[in-house]
Amino acid sequence: MKIWRIVLAVVGVGVGTYGIFQLLTQLPRQTLVLLALWLIAALIIHDGLLSPAVIGVGAALRRYVPDRARRYLQFGLIMAAMVTVIAVPMIYRAHTQPPAKALLLQDFGINLTVLLAAIGGGTLIAYAIRVARDRSLPGRPPDEADK
């Protein structure tokens, strides 16, 4: 394993240094300043805003939602969040381009609603089946938090 780590590290540092060297020598100063700002902003937005928000939602669910329901809610929310991340920039950019480009012609707000409804509906059905099954099987131990 040690030899692999050394090889990977050497190649990685080499490739990365090549990229940084290329950026620093081939791009105008103004671009580099903007790029640096974007890199820092990405860290601040992700680590400082998005991640704490997600962790806050998770903590709230743990506190207020019984475990059995939470299981399904978490599943649905993860899927919904992934679809939303991709859809939101599209909603913002829809109908901004000449029609000949066939680019972003859809009403992505409606499309996102359809997808979220499908995810929500599917999650709800799975949860309902689980509840019904738990009731029909009295031998099955109930979840702690469902008492």
Add this chain to the structure above:
Amino acid sequence: MLTVLSRRPAWWPHFSSTLRSTAVTARLGLVLGIAVLTCFLTGLLSYFQYQAWEWLPPPASPVWGYRVTQGVHVATGMATIPLVLVKLWSVYPNHFRWPPFRSVRRLVELITVALLVSATLVQLFTGFFNVLNWYPFRWDFLSVHYRLAYVVVGSVLLHIAVKLPDIVYGLQTKIAEGDVLTEVQWNENPESHSIAGPLPPPVTPGLSRRGLLTAAGAGIGVVVVTSVGQTLTPLEPIGLLAVRQPSKGPLGVPVNRTAEEAYVIAAATAPDWTLKIMGPRPYALTLAEIEEMAIHEAQFPVSCVEGWSANAQWRGLWLLEVVERGGGTADSQVRVRSLEPAGFFNKSMIFGPQLSRALLATHLNGQRLTADHGYPLRLVAPNRAGVFNTKWLATIEVLS
């Protein structure tokens, strides 16, 4: 001072979710690593279309080659956005080790991880924005995207080297049994399974770890299936998140640059338009002569760097016949120029196998080219990035 530093303050964040585990992270990371490598390799293939070497011309076959590689590049890049967010969620507690800067080694690690995360996020999001023709970043997309890719891949390789023991542990451990990943490193945590010995696996009262991975896979699957219709034609009808809908383009093919954007409408519709061929034996072809010669048909998909593509039936005249009449051969270097007055893409080089199979097209899908599709004449060649299928042709230069 030292004792103050070694005692963790009460307000310091504590992460108790048993969902997080190196066993989960390693699996997410494995898929993420494959995705990054896929994007890098297909990206290099695309860059080669932009900067082909004279001694290694881009191939002309398979005709759908660039359609597949660039379709994969964009689809994988889009799928990687949610994937990387889940992966980063799974390791977020690592930011909060105590003390924060315990050693020079730890500091170096933090700096390289910061570079890895920021470069990857900027690379993925600016790539996505480019597909949306949205440029809130005010720099030349191609020159930054290409070079930043090396920074991303280099820092990923370094990250794998640093984390290899954890990766091996994570992949070898059953997903439900792996140590919980918290802000305390496993080898300092008396409650970790790796130290405390065989213990019952950690309880995940809500979603299980397997459920987490399933949800992530399902979410990414929905994104891929509803977006890839912009290049995988059968999935276009369910393309709820498809950026392009090729069938809605004029003549069934989208346009990336309209005649209006290129300022060519007047020049392209001028009745005295002629195609000038420069080289050893210069000559010119009138529109009427070209219409008469345009009897050859070929089926080349239009494949855009932005990931969309569409099948297309073309009619026109073989570029090679025009070049040979001008004194060139199949080994010539040929430059075609557009009526478009300015811009990086108002010309393109064609040589090697693509030259032998290229068509100067007058018709698309059975109809005369529209202004947006390059009227009166455009270049098309197999396995060629769409942006180099130069439209509104003005001159053909036989350079050697």
